[in-house]
Amino acid sequence: MPRFAANLTMMFTEVPFLDRFAAAAEAGFTAVEYLFPYDFAPEEIAERLRAHGLRQALFNLPPGQWDAGDRGLAALPDRAEEFRASIATALDYAKATGVGRIHMMSGLARREDAAALRSYRDALARLCDAAGEAGLEVVIEPINSRDMPGYFLNDFDFAADLIAGLDLANLKLQFDIYHRQIIHGDVLTGLRETMPIIGHVQIASVPERHEPGTGELDDLRVLRELDALGYEGFVGCEYRPAGETVAGLGWMRAFD
Numbered sequence: 001m002p003r004f005a006a007n008l009t010m011m012f013t014e015v016p017f018l019d020r021f022a023a024a025a026e027a028g029f030t031a032v033e034y035l036f037p038y039d040f041a042p043e044e045i046a047e048r049l050r051a052h053g054l055r056q057a058l059f060n061l062p063p064g065q066w067d068a069g070d071r072g073l074a075a076l077p078d079r080a081e082e083f084r085a086s087i088a089t090a091l092d093y094a095k096a097t098g099v100g101r102i103h104m105m106s107g108l109a110r111r112e113d114a115a116a117l118r119s120y121r122d123a124l125a126r127l128c129d130a131a132g133e134a135g136l137e138v139v140i141e142p143i144n145s146r147d148m149p150g151y152f153l154n155d156f157d158f159a160a161d162l163i164a165g166l167d168l169a170n171l172k173l174q175f176d177i178y179h180r181q182i183i184h185g186d187v188l189t190g191l192r193e194t195m196p197i198i199g200h201v202q203i204a205s206v207p208e209r210h211e212p213g214t215g216e217l218d219d220l221r222v223l224r225e226l227d228a229l230g231y232e233g234f235v236g237c238e239y240r241p242a243g244e245t246v247a248g249l250g251w252m253r254a255f256d
């Protein structure tokens, strides 16, 4: 049975962010993830996790100025200093929350840009080194270009090649089934081929990004295949509920 984590950026938005921990626990989740914790002090987040018996599955490094359009810093050579500072910030939150892996967003850049590629590879090496010392994995996630136009890491084969080429022990793939289906399709084959390098999985229906089982893919079949392949990590429920969050959790009963 998959170990589901509620994505608190997208789910339980009926209540303010810090109250979403309680709401997720009450709905039966034992783990949570979200994009960014940085609007709150590390201790505030840690306290919510403790109070509700939740595990932290994942969060992202600071992405730069999100509201100004930044989507990560790693592939941006002129933001290298900011990227380095973001590692220390993320590691503070990792220590407080006990998370086992952090997601590094690439930023908006062209893959053909040699300086961007160099910056991205250097950023990964630096981050993996620091995260490794803290006992953490680093994950990278291909994101489809419809949701995030211009995103550097927009292809699963490119990501797998980078991971193989860099050969860093704690670098893994974040396999978001929603993005995989939009970018390439062929989801089951993708899972089978990349299972040895997968560090985190996320799911949502395609194309609406709602509850699993409400889109074009047989998401329950995909989740069963994950089990069959021996995946033991978390599956982040990174979807926007079509209506009220708890009312939309019926799809999970298939795994009771």
Ligand SMILES: O=C(O)C(=O)[C@H](O)CO
Pocket: 035, 060, 103, 141, 143, 176, 179, 202, 238
């Ligand atoms: O968009 C996604 O799928 C993510 O997982 C990212 O963390 C951020 O955009």
Ligand SMILES: [Mg+2]
Pocket: 141, 176, 202, 238
């Ligand atoms: Mg995702």
